[in-house]
């Protein structure tokens with residue numbers, strides 16, 4: 430069911446510093462910050478030849494990444510995103526298998542303008558999973 434790795438997301442305590450570090454120290458192709466108010470984050474995408482890195486910083490007072498950053502003040506890998514062809518079929522399969530689909534199971538439009546869903550990290554070996562329909 431899952432296909433390519435779309436991105437690995439890293440929550441960061443300082444978005445400008447992290448962007449500059451990837452651009453200058455690692456020589457990466459770093460995009461501009463994008464506010465995603467529906468998701469409570471500001472994101473910066475870094476394009477690698479085979480996948481993307483998503484730098485995440487909290488936006489607003491109810492960001493879903495605030496607790497993670499409080500526990501990991503120097504930042505950390507926050508989620509990985511796998512591509513799926515049909516997000517509703519994927520959701521229904523996961524629910525039937527007993528996984529917890531976050532956000533009431535209703536896809537939201539993600540940073541690439543495509544539907545996304547998140548799966549509870551406690552059901553997947555401590556790893557928060559995002560699914561993106563491509």
Ligand SMILES: C[C@@H](C(=O)O)C(=O)SCCNC(=O)CCNC(=O)[C@H](O)C(C)(C)COP(=O)(O)OP(=O)(O)OC[C@H]1O[C@@H](n2cnc3c(N)ncnc32)[C@H](O)[C@@H]1OP(=O)(O)O
Nearest residue numbers: 465468470493496497507531539540541547550555556557
């Ligand atoms: C723009 C978009 C895109 O790419 O298109 C995005 O990516 S938006 C990216 C931001 N959006 C999201 O993350 C949406 C989905 N996330 C959520 O709904 C939430 O962040 C949860 C995953 C439910 C966690 O919520 P909250 O921080 O309130 O958790 P909590 O304090 O209740 O924590 C429950 C347990 O999960 C752990 N936990 C929390 N966040 C975790 C993470 N990212 N990876 C692994 N474990 C994690 C906590 O340490 C805790 O474990 P212990 O009990 O053992 O201490």
Ligand SMILES: [Co+2]
Nearest residue numbers: 438483510559
């Ligand atoms: Co993401």
